[in-house]
Amino acid sequence: MTVFTLPQAEKERLLTKQLTELTAHHRAHCPPYARMLAATGTPETFGSVADLPWLPVRLFKQHELKSIGDDEVFKVLTSSGTTGDVSRIHLDKAAAATQTRQLGATLQTVLGPQRLPMLLVDSKGILKDRRSFSARGAGVLGMATFGRSHVWALDEAGHPDLPALREFLARHGGAPFLVFGFTYLVWLHLYEVARSHGLDLSNGILIHSGGWKKLVDQAVEPAEFRRRLAGDTGLSRVHNFYGMVEQIGTIFLEGPSGGSLYCPDFADVVVRDPVTWRELPPGEPGLLEVVSTLPTSYPGHVLLTEDLGVVHGVDDGDWPGKRFSVLGRLPRAEARGCSDTYREAA
Amino acid sequence: MTELRRLREAFRTSLDLPPDAEVDDLRYQDNEKWDSLAHMSLVAAIEDEFSVMIDTDDVIALSSFKEAVRILGEHGIEFRD
Numbered sequence: 003m004t005v006f007t008l009p010q011a012e013k014e015r016l017l018t019k020q021l022t023e024l025t026a027h028h029r030a031h032c033p034p035y036a037r038m039l040a041a042t043g044t045p046e047t048f049g050s051v052a053d054l055p056w057l058p059v060r061l062f063k064q065h066e067l068k069s070i071g072d073d074e075v076f077k078v079l080t081s082s083g084t085t086g087d088v089s090r091i092h093l094d095k096a097a098a099a100t101q102t103r104q105l106g107a108t109l110q111t112v113l114g115p116q117r118l119p120m121l122l123v124d125s126k127g128i129l130k131d132r133r134s135f136s137a138r139g140a141g142v143l144g145m146a147t148f149g150r151s152h153v154w155a156l157d158e159a160g161h162p163d164l165p166a167l168r169e170f171l172a173r174h175g176g177a178p179f180l181v182f183g184f185t186y187l188v189w190l191h192l193y194e195v196a197r198s199h200g201l202d203l204s205n206g207i208l209i210h211s212g213g214w215k216k217l218v219d220q221a222v223e224p225a226e227f228r229r230r231l232a233g234d235t236g237l238s239r240v241h242n243f244y245g246m247v248e249q250i251g252t253i254f255l256e257g258p259s260g261g262s263l264y265c266p267d268f269a270d271v272v273v274r275d276p277v278t279w280r281e282l283p284p285g286e287p288g289l290l291e292v293v294s295t296l297p298t299s300y301p302g303h304v305l306l307t308e309d310l311g312v313v314h315g316v317d318d319g320d321w322p323g324k325r326f327s328v329l330g331r332l333p334r335a336e337a338r339g340c341s342d343t344y345r346e347a348a
Numbered sequence: 349m350t351e352l353r354r355l356r357e358a359f360r361t362s363l364d365l366p367p368d369a370e371v372d373d374l375r376y377q378d379n380e381k382w383d384s385l386a387h388m389s390l391v392a393a394i395e396d397e398f399s400v401m402i403d404t405d406d407v408i409a410l411s412s413f414k415e416a417v418r419i420l421g422e423h424g425i426e427f428r429d
Contacts (some may be wrong), residue, residue, distance in 0.1 A: 008355060040429075076377060098377075099411075103408055106404050106405065106408050109404075113404075115403045115404055115405065116401070116403055116404070117401070117402070117403060117404050117407065127386060131417050143384045143385060143388075144384065146384075146388055147384070147387070147388070147407055147408065148404055148426050150392075150395070150401070241386070
């Protein structure tokens with residue numbers, strides 16, 4: 003089973019239609035959204051995905067935007083930015099069920115239908131207060147659904163738990179197993195320990211996310227990360243992913259040969275010039291816009307992120323569609339208003 | 349103990365409910381104790397109790413007591429009072 007099937011031309015046609023309908027839906031059910039589109043003179047029909055009106059992702063930190071009644075709210079997801087601004091994402095029952103199902107379908111592309119024994123490269127301590135998980139706790143827990151027989155690779159103090167690792171590998175290391183963690187924790191706490199103690203991770207499938215920012219000091223580039231994990235620990239099935247709470251359930255997943263993220267059938271990316279907002283061709287870096295058909299209960303189906311990215315190619319990689327990389331955060335994206343930030347990036 | 353009683357017991361233990369709690373009509377979306385952490389305990393408890401392995405699609409589908417009965421039925425476990 004896979005959700006990476008559509009060649010770009012077909013995806014473009016389908017998404018333009020579905021996202022146009024979703025835009026009309028949110029216009030009809032989210033008055034602040036309708037006012038924003040009216041104020042910018044947005045039409046009702048669009049010729050392409052890139053023509054659709056986007057919202058800056060930070061709007062969800064400043065405004066309550068939802069297309070459902072208060073009595074239909076099933077879950078409110080929050081994520082904190084570095085300055086403490088909090089996005090609030092409202093899901094009804096249908097949207098909550100869909101996001102879990104589509105995340106599952108996306109991950110099953112590389113994991114298969116069975117839940118694999120799972121090594122969580124994190125500490126149980128992040129789940130201590132069950133009423134207020136950190137974003138990190140929520141991420142780990144969301145992913146835990148796709149595994150079984152979970153073992154924490156770090157002790158409660160956050161140090162590598164070598165006995166737990168050895169025991170997990172003795173029991174499950176002979177067949178495929180799942181490893182999940184934030185990129186910098188995998189690098190600092192799993193890679194180092196596995197390398198220095200000669201642990202064999204060759205049956206592992208690593209799913210990791212969270213960006214490379216914290217690894218700048220370690221001077222690890224994505225290609226180096228893959229090369230050394232494979233060479234020193236045998237861990238060669240490695241899939242980075244990119245996603246955000248404002249488009250919960252949608253993740254862009256690294257393909258088997260590495261170096262590029264791919265878009266599932268229900269989502270896509272557009273790279274824009276931060277000055278002219280024009281869509282940029284493959285090879286030219288710019289601001290990343292993410293689109294997805296999953297946000298039905300809030301107008302988050304077309305979002306301009308504060309991340310820089312570049313499309314590497316179209317229909318020319320492991321899976322069909324666009325393949326791209328995230329190059330990092332727009333400088334000082336959290337610290338200033340949108341217009342200042344965009345001017346600075348230019 | 350009958351299969352039905354074993355399944356009720358697994359639900360009560362995992363969701364931290366009183367021993368006499370009615371669970372046959374329980375649904376994920378209506379019970380605040382049934383959060384994602386409790387869900388993982390519930391799945392593990394059901395797998396242990398009935399010696400089955402539930403795959404990813406069914407873990408996601410397991411959103412009520414009745415769904416659990418259906419999923420276990422597919423694993424050949426029959427429920428009678």
